[in-house]
Amino acid sequence: MSKPAIEVKNMSMMFNLNSEKVDNLKEYFIKLLKRQIHFTEFWALKDINLTVEKGDRVGILGFNGAGKSTLLKVIAGVLKPTEGTVSVSGVVAPMLELGAGFDSNYSGKENIYLYGATMGYSRKFIEKKFDEIVEFSELQNFMNVPVKNYSSGMRARLGFAIASAVEPDILILDEVLSVGDAKFRKKSEAKIMSMFDKGVTVLFVSHSVDQVLKICNKAIILDHGKIIASGGAEEICEEYNKMVSGGK
16 A cells, blocks of 8 residues: 555644743843743644555645644644654655745746755746746846735746746645636646646635645645544535535
8 A cells, every 4th residue: 555645643833922022132032031921722723644655645624723734734744843744755846835935035037946956846947847837927127126026916927937937746835826817827727737637636724615625636625723524525525515604
């Protein structure tokens, strides 16, 4: 039997929330030294067990604050879990907070290499894919412009173009099909669909049940950091719709 694409065992993620009001860094350190800073433990995820087989496309549903984006970040390796283990088999392309890793003072061109490096791509690979990235982003006239002058939509488009340039085994998507205008959304959806045809494994967070049904064969529901339901996409989407409508 082949190894699962993703295996999460007894995984929990805890954040320390500062319960004090601190106006500046100096005041923070003074209060810290005097032990006047108090933290509240917040468990964003608790006892998550999830196995995703190769080729599965799993939708992750849940209300705001349920822990969906945190789960993706832990699986992508952006966050280290507080407890438990996460094992991933294959090349991962995480599409999370597109463009968040850009340096605002660098140009679009410089950020393609920088962003690519943070995703683990070699300079040689980026050079080979550079024209394709620029063409897909539709930002040919802005490559030498500092990213601080880009709109949020332009940043997201460039981030998507870089992240989708690789041929991944696992694709991690967090609401990315809502970036850009209608034309770009259609193009980005077609790009992702072409990856599906190659048997890529997918984790997909969306508030849209229709998108999950269109893209996924399986789904889970997260609620207050715990998986409360998992199974076939149709069955889970139906259950989620009942939650949204107050159980009616």
